[in-house]
Amino acid sequence: MEFLPEPVLIEVVAPDAAAASQILRSYINDVASRHYGRQATDEEIDASLREDPSSDLAPPSGLFLVARQRDAVLVARGSVCCRRG
Numbered sequence: 001m002e003f004l005p006e007p008v009l010i011e012v013v014a015p016d017a018a019a020a021s022q023i024l025r026s027y028i029n030d031v032a033s034r035h036y037g038r039q040a041t042d043e044e045i046d047a048s049l050r051e052d053p054s055s056d057l058a059p060p061s062g063l064f065l066v067a068r069q070r071d072a073v074l075v076a077r078g079s080v081c082c083r084r085g
Contacts (some may be wrong), residue, residue, distance in 0.1 A: 008074065010067045015054035015078070020064050023076045024054055056080050 013020045028048045032040035056063040062080040066073060 006069050007065055010065055013064050013066045013076075015057040015064045019066060019073070020054070020057075020076070022064065023073060024049065026057050027076075052079065 015024065025045055028045050029040050031050060032044055036044075054064070056062050057078040057080065060081075062078065064078045065076065067075045071084075
């Protein structure tokens with residue numbers, strides 16, 4: 001029997017899209033909880049997202065990539081492009 005892995009879809013997602021918002025909230029929750037040494041509150045996560053919005057993860061300044069397998073998010077990556085002046 002031959003093993004055929006499930007395909008992985010990599011897509012560019014707008015940072016303000018619902019899927020990206022959930023991923024970014026989860027990331028901020030993880031980072032803030034480690035920093036505080038306790039579970040971050042929704043208010044702390046909201047404040048962090050307001051202070052450091054992810055709008056720069058959209059073209060032309062950057063990208064937010066999401067890799068999915070079926071409905072599961074495997075990995076997400078945001079990247080901001082540097083401009084040469």
